[in-house]
Amino acid sequence: MAVISIERMGLLSVVCVSLFFSSTFAVDRGNFKTCDQSAFCKRQRALKPGQSPYRALLETLELSDSRLTLQLINDNNKVHLLLELYRLQGNMTRVKINELKPLKPRFEVPDVLIAEPPTEPLSVLSKDDNGVVLSLGAENQRLIVSARPFRLDIMEGPEVLLSLNSRGLLAFEHLRLHKDTQAQADGAEVKESVDGDQQQDEGKKDEDGESEKEEDGLWEETFKSHTDTKPNGPTSISLDFSLPGVEHVYGIPEHADDLKLKTTDGGDPYRLYNLDVFQYELYNPMALYGSIPVMLAHNTQRTMGIFWLNAAETWVDISSNTAGKTVFGKMLDFVQGSSEKPQTDVRWISESGIIDVFIMLGPKPSKVFSQYASLTGTQSFPPLASLGYHQCRWNYNDQEDVKSVDQGFDQHDIPYDFIWLDIEHADGKRYFTWDPHKFPQPKEMLQGLMDKRRKMVSIVDPHIRVDSGYKIHNEITSKDFYVKNKDGKNYEGWCWPGNSGYPDFTKPEMRAWWASMFAYDQYEGSMENLFTWNDMNEPSVFNGPEVTMHKDALHGKWEHRDIHNIYGLYVQMATAEGQIQRSGGVERPFVLTRAFFAGSQRYGAVWTGDNAAEWDHLKISIPMCLSLGLVGVSFCGADVGGFFKNPSTELLVRWYQTGAYQPFFRAHAHLDTTRREPWLFGPENTALIREVIRQRYALLPYWYQLFYQAHKTGMPVMRPLWVDYPKDTATFTIDDEFLIGSDLLVHPVTEEGSRGVTAYLPGAEEVWYDVHTFQKHNGAQNLYIPVTLSSIPVFQRGGSIIPRKDRVRRSSTCMENDPYTLYVALSPKKFAEGELYIDDGHSFNYDTKKEFIHRSLTFANNALTSSNLCPDCNFLTSSWIEKVLILGASKPSKVLLKMDGKETPVDFEFDTSMSVLTLRKPGMNAGADWTLLLQ
């Protein structure tokens, strides 16, 4: 939602207008820093691989049960660092590096890890002058600490899995006194350059000139009209990782780029710095709204992860020894048996804080997900309704408008669950209030929606209008909860309401107060079917450097520089907590956020921000959400239709078809676009959109079960193919199709005027059934699928059972007691299995009272059996099994239902052409034990 703001701002600032008005539709790159324009990145990147100046002082080694400490020394400047090594439960290693004696504490990111990670004992296998060998437990894994230069290698058997500082790019800018201060203080000579600089001699040669030059970015930095005073001087850190045998790395969202990360040689590194980017460009490494500093490395043998726990501005360089090679060159290597192994080298650079890295050793993809989940938690289990369809627009104008859109869905018989209100709903952009003319009776409006069993989301942004007549502002002021500028006064910046303050969400007291504002008696006009959307929480500051907060602003004793990337997480955290509290801890929250960090998955959903109504934006929604899913955030979606500009009808229909098969399914549109509710494009297109939204609703039981699984295990809901087919190299770069769970393969049509798509069906042993025609296809092939405007290529994996609710209703809540249809897709071995999860759909009772049904469904030996996965669970449902479809079946002579010791015959039909057996109305309760026998 950045555009108009800037233009409206233009009334107040002519400068802004000239900056932001651009005739072409693209980001104004000039507003955002390149690595060269970010002093620490430029400084760090100037360091080239080579001999590291760091040396491990083995004599300082101390080993307690599970913690090893060791001092490192930079031979150039004699600064000592402290290395801490931990072996963590679940096959992980944690590496921490900090200054041994910093001038003052350096920032360590709190509130991301769900607990202090449990450790396992480390033991020293051998030790000599050159290094130490440590055992990493049972799996023949060792950690080798080399002393001179300092280097860490993680080995399994004879294989090096991963090395740290193997290219000598560890660089730790220690805290120091400013030159002037320092001269007065002790007069000692300390070289003012990057600590890791190897080129000591050269450095000495032109020391005067160099230090003069470097002064610029060290203690002060100016970008455009903004000056960053740097009272702490240079504080950046860097470390390199080598991944032998790895050619594919993924993750580190958020970037509008392909799923497989590219090498960054010759360009900018991938940047992680939460920014409100107006009209972002695709296929580049620029920073966007959120940051998750987690990278996955994958090859046919192993999947590993690197979690760089740092919330400051971060850049990630990727290089590869095979990147430059042509396919022919690679083949030549293979034929000639080239000794050179493929290798990917990664380098992380952050502006401040400490080095705190978690190495997740997998080896399976699912293991890496559970490892990361054990550190930062899993996806929150969303209310079932939030998996339905969301109708949003900037803005639904007034109560009348909301009512007529709501009625529109009923008139056109299209289900939806949530209608959204953007910033115009509030009284003068004062969040927690309602515009008295447009929304004079919010409760009446919410009650109207509740009567239809539907819900609403209102936006609550973290910029607070500075206005002495505004309760929220006054309370924050009186409690002294605002972020401060470098001079200790309340930080103020421009955002939607004009001059705004920014609450300091890093303060627990502030978050507790914020949460209390969602109580029904505080947030006037709110009701239990009103949920929340946190936008602009990067935070967005229209007149700030790079449209965000000044780095020298203060959060207590820490600089904004230290905490920037986690600010948005805290906003969503406090908001979700508020929703939980208002229900007395009973109801699950639903909060959407634009900015995020590692751990944000615990608080709700994210979307990919202000995209555009263009085909490429539709395409990029897939890798963007896949990347997020890999690093814990399953509840991801893109604005259906595209936020900026008007989509063509074809694009809109295709976007609905794609969005319906992505986790968070919300249509949204900019204020300046024409209306685009699903029924405004003629009856044919209304029918197409209706059909796909209904498909979404039919699959809600499957989505819900997958979210339960994600919540319990950390498995992503929407996944790249390689997650389930890790040995199939053909899947490693696919990001125009994806899996939902393990059992649905989706290849959306994302090309204009498409007449066909080629989908890769993975798995040599697999068969896949077209979910619309039930036609069977073999795996491990590229399948050409002719398409029309109504086609959505979706396949169910043979060997799976998917429960659906095929009855059409107005909202997910209306479907609560509806019966299930089981889609049993048989594998070539006539086997299938699946799960069914049922609870009340909205409360924490599944967790606190074990009120849920979790059943295993297995088809084997011509019998379909439902058995209880949670015998001590306790939940009653009135849903029943109305139909069973068995795909790939042969015709039985008789079908019997065995239940409660009785056998009753079941009617069936058999479609010979597609080998589909339909069991008519077996009728058992969805929570019961039963077996269906085919004879």
Next chain:
Amino acid sequence: MTCLHLLLTLVFAVSLGTPVEIQRPRGVPLTKKQFYEEGKPFTCLDGSRTIPFDRVNDDYCDCKDGSDEPGTAACPNGSFHCTNAGYRPMFIPSSRINDGICDCCDTTDEYNSGAKCENTCKELGRKEREVLQKMAEITKEGFLLKQQLIEEAKKGREEKQGKVTDMQENKKQLEEKVEALRTVKEAAEQPEKEAKERHLKAWEEQKAAIRLEKDKAKMAEAFLELDDNSDGFVSVSELQSHAELDPDADGTLTETEVQGLMGGAAQVDTSTFESVWTNIKDKYHSEVSRKEPEEPAPVETPPDEVKEPAVDNDSEPYPEDDISEEDDEDEDDKDDYHEDDDKVRVNIEKELSFDFGPDAEFTYMYSQCYELSTSEYIYRLCPFNRALWGREKNRPENNKYLVMKYEHGTGCWQGPNRSTTVKLTCGKETVVTSTSEPSRCEYLMEFTTPAVCQEPANTEPSPHGHEEL
């Protein structure tokens, strides 16, 4: 178990106070009862298959057309009939059966969902009757008004047509006379002074008569224009709207000044207007010409910059700052008005060329503007200024006189050109009742006028007309 519910239900309806009991499957309308014969195999209404009768309404969808499950939500495309005794019967999608939401006022759609529905049919029926009655009254009165409008328009049109014809005729005669004179002149080989003078005098008299005729026509025209409320009188206030008549040219036309112009009368009719006309004719601007040719957008809203204040005063109403932008723009027209004889004719012809509806019932809106003030803006609608009759999407044969469209208005800040759709409904008064901006810079106005009132079909509307037994 949910699936085992009543196959048949007893439906009670009330007719003439006598309860009648009719048995048919749940959700089936009386008109289709014959297809659902108890105990006999049921053939799907699309003929696709035949099933045992016990599979009708057994909560499992057997027919592709949904006809076997009119009383359950089993089929995605079924429809459920509620009798709604006391109100009117209706069909709802069968997906709304037992979904926890009360759809039928007789509560019959929620027989197994636990939803607590109350029978509201009587109340709804009563309200509907009230509304219908009110509507009927409005329609009736509106239709009468419409007849008047048609009558007036007819008269006005005839007058104007007559005027145009006259003017054309006069012009023609004049030309003929000139031609005749020239012929005479040329014929006279030896010019005789006396004869020449006689001829010239006759020519002058002829010209004066024509001028007087034209002046009268202009006067009649001006009277019609000035008489805003069409009451047959030009009042002080009506005249006051013409600032150009200001005798002392101080920029304001005071009431006293107007009274002076009107010879002290509060209002004048056509006959007495003559004296007033002498006072004002040299200054008077026709509204017809004032509207020509360049006008601001017919629907006026403040520019964007004001509409979306970045900082404050967002809820304050805006000054009515753009009501009369036309006033200074017509300097050019002033001169040629009195000179150009054809101008009046052209304007009348232009007016006559508009489509004022099948019976010219919209004529009275010509040159009129209608305003609506909201908390934020003043909206002004000037029909036939730039309006074109429009059609609603997807309803090609809809009565085209129910929608007006204004397109290609002034551009919006980073948005489309402004456009407005006006929906006309029957009402006694001609007023803009509401405006909205569903999409940015696309306005929707609701506008009532007697001109769209239809002749009441039935003097006694009966909501129970179709009530089922």
